[in-house]
Amino acid sequence: MKQTEYIYLTPMPVRIWHWLNAFGIVTLIITGINIRFPDILNIFGTYKAAIRLHNTAGVVVSISYTLWLIYYLFIAGTLAKLYIPTFNDIKTGIIRQVFFYFFQYFKGGPNPHHGTPDNKFNPMQKAAYLVIMLVLLPLVIFSGALLMYVAPLREVILVVGGIKTLVGAHFLIACCFCAFLFVHIYLATLGHTPLAYFKPMWDGWEKVEHAHADPHGDSHGTVHDEASDRNRVAGSPATMKTV
Amino acid sequence: MKKIHAWKTLPLVLMLALLSFSAASAADTANDKCLSCHSNRDIINKSNERLYLDPAKFAVTSHSAIGCNTCHDSVTANHPTDGFKPSKANCKDCHATVQNEYAASIHGSKASCNDCHNPHEVKPLIAVSGSDINAKCAKCHNLGKIIKSHDKWLPQADLHIDALPCVTCHTSSKNYVITMSIQKRQVGNTSFGDFKLAKFNELAELNPINGDISRLIDKNGDRIISLKELRDFNYEVRKKDMRLWGMMMPEVATHSFQILENRWDCSFCHASGPKAMQKSFMAFPDISGGYTRLEVESGAVLDILYGTPDFYMMGSTRSTALNILGAMIIAGGLMMPIGHGTLRFLTRKNRKEH
Numbered sequence: 013m014k015q016t017e018y019i020y021l022t023p024m025p026v027r028i029w030h031w032l033n034a035f036g037i038v039t040l041i042i043t044g045i046n047i048r049f050p051d052i053l054n055i056f057g058t059y060k061a062a063i064r065l066h067n068t069a070g071v072v073v074s075i076s077y078t079l080w081l082i083y084y085l086f087i088a089g090t091l092a093k094l095y096i097p098t099f100n101d102i103k104t105g106i107i108r109q110v111f112f113y114f115f116q117y118f119k120g121g122p123n124p125h126h127g128t129p130d131n132k133f134n135p136m137q138k139a140a141y142l143v144i145m146l147v148l149l150p151l152v153i154f155s156g157a158l159l160m161y162v163a164p165l166r167e168v169i170l171v172v173g174g175i176k177t178l179v180g181a182h183f184l185i186a187c188c189f190c191a192f193l194f195v196h197i198y199l200a201t202l203g204h205t206p207l208a209y210f211k212p213m214w215d216g217w218e219k220v221e222h223a224h225a226d227p228h229g230d231s232h233g234t235v236h237d238e239a240s241d242r243n244r245v246a247g248s249p250a251t252m253k254t255v
Numbered sequence: 256m257k258k259i260h261a262w263k264t265l266p267l268v269l270m271l272a273l274l275s276f277s278a279a280s281a282a283d284t285a286n287d288k289c290l291s292c293h294s295n296r297d298i299i300n301k302s303n304e305r306l307y308l309d310p311a312k313f314a315v316t317s318h319s320a321i322g323c324n325t326c327h328d329s330v331t332a333n334h335p336t337d338g339f340k341p342s343k344a345n346c347k348d349c350h351a352t353v354q355n356e357y358a359a360s361i362h363g364s365k366a367s368c369n370d371c372h373n374p375h376e377v378k379p380l381i382a383v384s385g386s387d388i389n390a391k392c393a394k395c396h397n398l399g400k401i402i403k404s405h406d407k408w409l410p411q412a413d414l415h416i417d418a419l420p421c422v423t424c425h426t427s428s429k430n431y432v433i434t435m436s437i438q439k440r441q442v443g444n445t446s447f448g449d450f451k452l453a454k455f456n457e458l459a460e461l462n463p464i465n466g467d468i469s470r471l472i473d474k475n476g477d478r479i480i481s482l483k484e485l486r487d488f489n490y491e492v493r494k495k496d497m498r499l500w501g502m503m504m505p506e507v508a509t510h511s512f513q514i515l516e517n518r519w520d521c522s523f524c525h526a527s528g529p530k531a532m533q534k535s536f537m538a539f540p541d542i543s544g545g546y547t548r549l550e551v552e553s554g555a556v557l558d559i560l561y562g563t564p565d566f567y568m569m570g571s572t573r574s575t576a577l578n579i580l581g582a583m584i585i586a587g588g589l590m591m592p593i594g595h596g597t598l599r600f601l602t603r604k605n606r607k608e609h
Contacts, residue, residue, distance in 0.1 A: 048578075050526035050570040059521035059570070063410050118598055120605035163413040166450075170498065174564030180577050187581035191588020198592035202599075 021129055021218040023088070029080045030213055036073035040066060041190050048183065070156045077149055093130065095145065097138045105135030117202070127218075144192060148185050155182040286313075289323045292335075312376040315543045326374070346374075353510050360426075362512035366395065382545035384436055384538060385420035385502035386452055392421045408519065418502050418566075424518040428505030431524075433535040433556050434548060435563060437471075440496040450498060455540040461495075468539045469549055480537050480551045486561040501535070501556065501566035525570035532556050532571050535563075 022030075043066035046055050056062040084091035097105070108124045113136070116122075125134035133141060155178050158165050162175065169175055203209040212218040290310050292298045299307040313319050324330065326344035331337045346368040347354040357363050371391045393401075398416070405412035422428055439453040455468065464470035472488045473480050489499065503524065517523050533553045538546040555562040559574040566572070 047569060048573055050522055051528035054522070054526075059525050060408075060410060063521070063569075067410075113595070118602040118605060120602075160411075162411055163417060170565065173560070174498075175567045176558075176560050176562075176564045176574075179567050180560060180574070183577055183581055184584065187584040190585050194585075194588040195591040198596065 017220045018217040019129065019220060020216050021127070021132060021212045022216045024216065025079075025083050025087075027213060027216060029076050029083070032076045033073060033080070036069045036076065037189060037193065039069040040073065041186065041193070043069065044183075044186050067160055070153070070160070073149075074153045074157070077145075077153060080145075090130070094132060095138060095142050097135055097142065101135035101138060106139055109134045109136040113199075140192070144189075148188055152182060152185040152189070155185070285322045285324050286319060289330075308375045309544075311543045312545075315382075315541075315545060316375065316377050317379075318374050318377060357510035357512070360510060360512035361514070362510075370394070376544070378543075378545045380505070380508045381536075381548055382541075384452055384546055385418075385423075385434065385504055388420040388422060389416070396421075410521075418500075420502060420504060422508055422512075423503055423505055424515065425512055426505070426509045427511050427513070427515065428508050430506035431503050431531075432506055433501045433532065433563075433566070434504045434538050435499050435501045435535060435551070435566065436538045436540075436546070437492075438498050438500045450500070452500075453497060453540065455542050455544075458540065468541070469537075469547065471539075472537060473549060478549055480549055480555075482552045482555050482558060482562055485537075485551060485555055485563070486558070489561045489564055498565050499563055501563055503568070525568065527571050529554075529557050529571065529573060529575070532568070 042055065043062045046053050046062040047059070047066055050059050050062075056065060081091075084094070112121065112124055127133070158169055158172075158178055159182060162169065169178055172178055200209045201207075208219070290308060290313070293306060293308045294310040296307070318326070327341045328344075329339065329342035331339060334341065354368070357368075402412050402416060405416065409415055423431065437453040437458065438450040439457055441449040441451055458468045458471060459466065461471060464474070464476065467476075469478075470476055472484050474484055474487070492498065535551045535556045536548040537551050538548040541547050556566065556572050557574055559576045
């Protein structure tokens with residue numbers, strides 16, 4: 013018999029952070045394009061409006077990032093577990109996941125990763141999110157903060173190589189975020205339906221069908237029979253519901 | 256077209272040269288008589304400081320060429336024991352157009368010519384630094400208050416005021432160029448405000464080729480600073496507590512002081528695009544307290560990193576190389592939905608079978 017199970021995969025604080033961050037990043041990209049190419053593009057009426065909106069979005073993203081870090085470090089305490097790739101992830105996991113996405117997926121092969129609330133991300137995701145969340149985002153926030161207060165922070169700017177280096181780094185990291193956004197949104201459509209992975213990021217619950225475990229499920233957490241069994245034993249009732 | 260032979264014009268050229276030389280020599284002789292007292296600190300002491308003239312600064316002014324007597328024509332042979340106070344020319348006598356323009360401006364009733372210009376030290380605009388211009392304004396306009404009032408509408412007002420002479424926005428001056436100069440960190444201080452324009456003597460201590468300050472950067476002495484020379488200098492300068500600082504200077508100044516409506520719009524400067532930022536100069540201090548500028552290779556301000564590492568105008572001085580690199584990164588990201596998406600569409604049957 014076909015049994016549908018729901019797993020509470022994404023807690024509310026994470027979801028609030030995610031959408032706040034997403035909205036902030038998109039705003040930063042659009043205003044950033046306006047700021048860099050004002051002679052070509054003028055979306056916000058005045059240049060100053062684009063700058064003020066960019067600065068505001070930057071502050072919002074910085075605050076939300078700080079809250080995210082505090083949540084994962086001190087409240088959930090799962091930052092290292094979720095985001096730091098294990099030795100096996102680096103040794104074989106990433107290659108296996110890349111092989112799946114770029115070869116096995118097209119042949120209809122199964123996803124080698126089965127997500128659980130404790131292990132949501134596949135090795136490729138872990139590596140990507142580690143770079144994004146713990147390297148690029150702090151760097152873009154730091155460079156952005158320096159660029160918001162150039163005169164008072166001139167000494168620091170000189171230490172990092174001058175304003176040209178700073179602007180260059182800020183711009184290239186922003187381009188990385190833009191590239192990541194395309195990849196991120198696209199990969200999120202690889203569930204059993206194109207919107208399957210968007211739903212848990214909206215209401216927190218991941219739908220899992222046991223009789224027809226989705227072999228193409230992405231690392232966002234499609235749980236297969238075996239993984240669900242493990243959850244059923246280990247998971248608390250608050251994190252699971254069966255329909 | 257009628258050919259003009261050089262030998263025919265030669266006598267005329269020689270005569271004109273002789274006349275100007277004679278006039279200049281006569282002025283110099285008369286000036287020397289005046290300066291023998293007025294540039295002598297033993298005679299002109301601190302109690303009558305306003306009568307002192309720095310001979311080096313006066314020598315490079317256009318007023319020096321016309322001679323002291325042109326403006327102070329009532330000086331008698333018995334000066335200063337004749338009991339008369341020498342006359343002073345009115346600036347308007349020679350600079351009527353400028354005077355009228357200035358009088359009609361919002362500043363006209365606030366300060367006289369002499370409040371901003373010392374006629375014995377006056378220099379053309381290209382021989383004055385933006386910081387010196389702002390220092391004149393700061394004699395009446397308190398810098399802190401100016402930053403505060405601009406902060407109400409201008410993002411990073413402190414940075415703008417540091418990179419722009421006031422006249423760039425408050426007169427209808429046109430044709431802006433980026434003029435760079437060497438700044439030196441003041442001894443014993445570490446905060447930003449303590450980078451000041453390096454003086455002639457400070458740069459002379461660095462032993463430039465032939466004692467020529469400009470050769471600190473212009474190594475080959477061709478009077479044009481190439482991008483390579485600029486980059487090399489920027490590599491060297493880091494160890495010496497110095498930096499290059501750029502200001503957006505007008506090529507021609509006007510005296511029509513006003514609050515221009517279009518300057519409220521940031522795009523006036525920031526949306527001018529990289530094409531407008533091709534021309535820049537490097538200003539070197541000279542012994543008279545003025546500056547001599549050399550042209551910098553076209554596009555140096557737009558160099559990716561080391562052309563002007565500490566000068567950047569958002570929107571205008573963006574580097575094309577960085578834009579291309581950024582576009583490649585974004586294109587790499589787009590490859591996933593486009594490339595993978597296409598293969599995904601073409602192989603959709605494989606997944607349905609499962």
